[in-house]
Amino acid sequence: MRPQKVLDIEILTGLTKVFRSKGYEGASLKELSQETGLKKASLYHRFPDGKQEMATAVLNHLGEWVQTNVFQLLLDNESTPQMRLKNGLSEISKLYDRGNEMCIFRALSMQAGIELFEEQIKNGMKEWITTFKEVGISLGLHDSQAEQMALQVLIEIQGSLIVTKGLGDISIFENTLQNIQHTYLKD
Template identity: 60%
Template sequence: MRPQKINDEELLVSLTKVFRARGYEGTSLKELSDVTGLRKASLYHRFPNGKQEMAESVLNYMSKWVTDNIFNALNKEGNSSEVRLKNGFSQIRRLYDGGRDSCIFRALSMQNGMELFHQIISKGMNEWLIAFKNLGLSMNLSDQVAEEMALQTLIDIQGSLILSKGLKDTDIFENTLKKIENRYT
C-alpha cells in the first residue's frame, strides 16, 4: 500500500481553508484538489460521498478542535474564572486567526449549505452556548443571566468576525473579545 501524500489532519486543515473562504456552493472539487495536492480520484477515495462528506468532515474536525481547545479551557475546573477566560479567548483568537478567518458555520450555512448541514451547525452553536453558560454558572451567575450572557457572547463573536472581514479591520474582533472578557469579569 502506498503511503498517503497528506495525513488526515493536514487534509482537513487544507479543506477547512477553502470552505471558510468560499463556502460550500462556491467551492469546486478542483479547488479542493489543488489545495490538498490530491487528485479528484484520491479525494473521492477518502471521501466517497464527495464534497458534502468533505464539508461534514471539516465541521466534525472543527467541532473536536473547538471542544479540545476552547471549551475545555473555558470550563477547566481548578482554574480561576480569569484564567479560564484568558486561556479560552487565546484559543478563540487562534481559531479565527485574530479575526482574519471566517467562522466555518457562517461559511457553510450559505445557500444549500444550511439545508445540508443544519443539524451539525445547530449542534455546534448550542455547544458554544452551553460552554459559555457553564462559564457563567461557574462564576455564580444565575441560570438566566448566564444563558443571556452566553447568547450575547456568541452574537458578539460572530458579528465581530463579519465586521472585521467586511471592514478589513481585525481590531473590531480584538476589541469585541476584550469587551466580552470584561463583561465576564
C-alpha cells in the same frame, strides 16, 4: 502498502480553507483538490460521498478542535473561572486567526449548505452557548443571566468576524474578545 503522501491534517486544513472562504456552494472540486494537494480521484477515494462528506469532515475536525482547545479550557475546574475565560478567549482568537478567518458555521449556512448541515450547526451553536453559560454561572451569574450573556457572546463573536472581514480590520475581532472578557470579569 504505500505511505500516504498527504497527511490527513493537511487535507482537513486545505478543505477548511476552501469552505471558509467559498462556502459550500462556492467550493469547487478543483479548488478543494488544489488546496489539499490531492487529485480529484484521490479526493473521491478518501471522501466517496463527495463534497458533502468533505464538509462534514471539516465540521467534525473543527468541532473536535474547539472541544479540546476551547470548551475543555473554559470548563476546567482546576483553574479559576477568570483564568479559564482568559485562556478560552485566547484559543478562540487562534481558531479564527485573530479575526482573519471566517467561521465555518457561517460559511456552511449559506445557500444549500444550511439544509445539509443545519443540525450540526445548530448543535454546535448550542454547545457554545452551554459552555459560556457554565462560565457565567461559575463567575456567579444567575442561570438566566448566564444563558443570556452566553447567547450574546456567540452573537458578538460571529458578528465581529463578519464586520472584521467586511472592513478589513482585525482589531475589531480582538477588541470584541477583550470586551467579552471585560463584561464577564468586570475588569
